[in-house]
Amino acid sequence: MSTLREKMTAQFGTAAGPVEGLFPADVPLFHVPRVQFSEAAWVMKEAGARLVAEWASDETLLGRGFGIYACYNRETEFLMVKSDTPADDPVFPTIKRKFVAAFRFERQMRSLMGVIPAGHPDPRPWIKHEDWPEDAWPLRKTFDPATRMPRVKGSYKWIRAEGEGVYEIPVGPVHAGIIEPGHFRFQAVGEEVLNLEARLGYVHKGIEKRFESLSWEDGARLAGRVSGDTTVAHAIGYCRAVEALSGSSPPARGLWLRAIMLERERIANHLGDIAAICNDVAFAFLFFQFNILKEHLVRTNHRLFRHRFMMDRVVPGGMAVDLDPAGVQEMHRELDRFAKEFERLVRIYDDNPSLEDRVRETGILSAEQARDLGMVGIVARASGQPLDCRIQAPFPPYDRFPPRMVVLNSCDVHARAWLRIEEIRDSIRLLLEMLGSLPQGEVRVPFIPPQPERCGISMVEGWRGEIVYWVQSGAAGEINRCMVRDPSSLNWLGLEQAIHGNIVPDFPVCNKSFNQSYSGHDL
Amino acid sequence: MLRILHQIFRTGVVTEPLPVEVEAEVVEIGAQLEDAIRRKFHRSLTIREVDAGSCNGCELEIHAMNNAVYNCERFGINFTASPRFADMLLVTGPVSVNMEIALKRTYMATPSPKIVVAVGDCACDGGIFGESYASLGKISNVIPVDAHIPGCPPTPADLLLGILKVIGD
Ligand code: SF4
Numbered sequence: 098m099s100t101l102r103e104k105m106t107a108q109f110g111t112a113a114g115p116v117e118g119l120f121p122a123d124v125p126l127f128h129v130p131r132v133q134f135s136e137a138a139w140v141m142k143e144a145g146a147r148l149v150a151e152w153a154s155d156e157t158l159l160g161r162g163f164g165i166y167a168c169y170n171r172e173t174e175f176l177m178v179k180s181d182t183p184a185d186d187p188v189f190p191t192i193k194r195k196f197v198a199a200f201r202f203e204r205q206m207r208s209l210m211g212v213i214p215a216g217h218p219d220p221r222p223w224i225k226h227e228d229w230p231e232d233a234w235p236l237r238k239t240f241d242p243a244t245r246m247p248r249v250k251g252s253y254k255w256i257r258a259e260g261e262g263v264y265e266i267p268v269g270p271v272h273a274g275i276i277e278p279g280h281f282r283f284q285a286v287g288e289e290v291l292n293l294e295a296r297l298g299y300v301h302k303g304i305e306k307r308f309e310s311l312s313w314e315d316g317a318r319l320a321g322r323v324s325g326d327t328t329v330a331h332a333i334g335y336c337r338a339v340e341a342l343s344g345s346s347p348p349a350r351g352l353w354l355r356a357i358m359l360e361r362e363r364i365a366n367h368l369g370d371i372a373a374i375c376n377d378v379a380f381a382f383l384f385f386q387f388n389i390l391k392e393h394l395v396r397t398n399h400r401l402f403r404h405r406f407m408m409d410r411v412v413p414g415g416m417a418v419d420l421d422p423a424g425v426q427e428m429h430r431e432l433d434r435f436a437k438e439f440e441r442l443v444r445i446y447d448d449n450p451s452l453e454d455r456v457r458e459t460g461i462l463s464a465e466q467a468r469d470l471g472m473v474g475i476v477a478r479a480s481g482q483p484l485d486c487r488i489q490a491p492f493p494p495y496d497r498f499p500p501r502m503v504v505l506n507s508c509d510v511h512a513r514a515w516l517r518i519e520e521i522r523d524s525i526r527l528l529l530e531m532l533g534s535l536p537q538g539e540v541r542v543p544f545i546p547p548q549p550e551r552c553g554i555s556m557v558e559g560w561r562g563e564i565v566y567w568v569q570s571g572a573a574g575e576i577n578r579c580m581v582r583d584p585s586s587l588n589w590l591g592l593e594q595a596i597h598g599n600i601v602p603d604f605p606v607c608n609k610s611f612n613q614s615y616s617g618h619d620l
Numbered sequence: 621m622l623r624i625l626h627q628i629f630r631t632g633v634v635t636e637p638l639p640v641e642v643e644a645e646v647v648e649i650g651a652q653l654e655d656a657i658r659r660k661f662h663r664s665l666t667i668r669e670v671d672a673g674s675c676n677g678c679e680l681e682i683h684a685m686n687n688a689v690y691n692c693e694r695f696g697i698n699f700t701a702s703p704r705f706a707d708m709l710l711v712t713g714p715v716s717v718n719m720e721i722a723l724k725r726t727y728m729a730t731p732s733p734k735i736v737v738a739v740g741d742c743a744c745d746g747g748i749f750g751e752s753y754a755s756l757g758k759i760s761n762v763i764p765v766d767a768h769i770p771g772c773p774p775t776p777a778d779l780l781l782g783i784l785k786v787i788g789d
Binding site for chain 1: 623624627628631634669670671672673674675676677678679680681682683684687688689699701702703713714716717718719722726747748749750751752753754755772773775
């Protein structure tokens with residue numbers, strides 16, 4: 098089978114790329130005329146690749162128009178395609194017909210950057226709400242971030258279902274629990290959900306624009322607040338992209354500690370999710386038990402890394418804290434206790450038929466749907482898709498300690514819960530191996546600010562799934578653009594599909610089994 | 621079932637006294653507090669949490685207040701789904717432009733007298749997001765705020781102490 102790179106060259110010739118001078122070099126960029134942007138998508142689709150992300154960059158300060166980018170992946174190969182559009186004619190052909198995931202990416206590009214996906218069937222704004230002026234495109238360079246957004250009149254057209262006995266339930270943005278805001282519309286007959294449509298964007302706080310006014314170092318703090326529950330993974334994603342384009346590489350010990358924190362973050366969040374799933378099927382006992390374990394874990398974080406969620410510990414160039422030998426020992430002891438206690442709880446989970454009854458065959462997202470929608474992370478792996486960028490695009494120390502690819506095929510809430518259990522087990526193993534081989538030395542090198550006009554991309558497997566950062570330096574070496582793609586940008590689409598045919602009261606548990614981030618999606 | 625019972629006995633009561641530095645203060649305001657909750661809130665303080673644009677870090681810690689270790693219900697604190705039953709709003713995040721209306725409506729729906737507490741650095745001063753086209757910054761730019769609990773995010777102990785202080789006043 099020829100590589101994606103070979104396919105591109107066969108179709109567009111060597112003139113298209115790979116373009117030189119991009120980082121890291123193993124993610125090649127091909128430059129195609131904009132009329133061929135969708136043709137390139139077609140080549141990728143035919144080759145069995147998936148769409149990782151699609152975004153635009155305002156390159157007018159670099160003497161060009163808008164850059165339209167798409168990133169594709171198949172197995173271990175990642176590849177980017179770029180087309181240019183002139184500033185006064187920012188139109189490009191949609192790739193929505195080839196990739197469902199492009200549906201929202203392109204709505205978002207149009208809403209925030211004002212580039213037009215020609216042929217896209219849905220002109221409704223995304224993230225930007227209908228009461229914003231249509232021609233306010235915050236990601237453009239001509240847009241002053243301090244602009245006070247005036248409210249205009251507008252309405253949002255929801256998908257409707259009609260017929261006898263069909264009714265609608267609107268939910269949110271302020272939900273019943275302690276969770277983030279979003280709006281859902283259910284169309285239902287009796288108890289059965291016919292359709293669910295989500296509208297998000299409520300917590301859009303202009304993160305991507307904000308990056309452009311920050312220093313490279315402060316960017317890491319902002320990345321750590323894209324989605325607070327994934328602060329470590331996002332900070333690593335940002336730092337790796339920035340390090341790729343500036344050519345700095347953190348010392349081994351720093352890399353090891355990053356991975357250790359990443360796995361701890363995975364365990365803590367998985368625990369919270371399993372607990373919440375139990376709670377939503379009224380099994381309060383395990384809810385409290387799993388949360389006790391989680392609390393102990395974040396307390397150890399606080400003792401060892403001086404922050405319960407390890408915010409601001411990952412910095413460009415390495416780590417802001419080190420772990421002393423006593424800390425290593427403490428973590429060993431903790432993991433030993435933790436593993437035993439965890440297994441005891443798992444046995445109870447596994448033993449309980451009334452729990453099983455609620456989680457099995459609930460919220461099914463078939464393998465086919467997961468593939469077609471471009472799902473990533475836990476959601477993908479619970480629906481038979483072997484995607485984990487710790488394995489597909491490993492960075493040290495994951496190249497030395499490959500995680501186990503856990504893939505389940507029952508595609509339901511149970512699969513998404515059980516996958517988390519299996520991943521916690523594997524993370525414990527990884528932590529022990531990494532702790533056992535922690536290299537000596539520094540944890541940080543001085544960070545070298547990037548050269549002008551460079552781009553860097555990185556993929557990091559956070560606990561939800563693949564996080565992608567693409568950063569571009571401007572003419573003066575500042576941040577020209579920082580594209581953030583949280584797994585939630587893709588996986589929210591999956592929830593809408595998984596709920597079809599389920600009963601309304603099962604929505605909370607389906608939702609918990611996905612547990613996507615609103616903030617990470619809305620940016 | 622036996623496993624569950626066994627685990628319950630093994631676990632025992634894990635609810636802790638608050639961390640030493642916090643505990644001292646809690647003891648200090650304890651008497652007032654009990655009195656305050658009894659007098660002003662009929663033994664229970666009901667809170668509605670509103671995420672007005674947070675990164676969800678603050679929510680994690682508000683959740684943690686409810687876990688068995690902090691167990692905020694022992695102080696008579698509980699969370700409600702509806703602002704109509706709430707005595708207090710705990711508001712996190714900078715207020716995003718897209719949440720401004722919902723936040724104001726939630727505020728209006730909460731019966732007076734009500735207490736509004738801004739939770740987290742973002743809620744207190746806009747935090748790293750500041751004020752921009754999409755963010756209106758601190759909560760008090762949008763609704764009246766009675767108290768602030770800074771931190772990014774504030775720990776569960778900070779939160780408990782902060783809440784206890786407000787109602788003790
Ligand atoms: S204060 Fe910190 S944790 Fe809380 S919402 Fe703001 S950035 Fe997130």
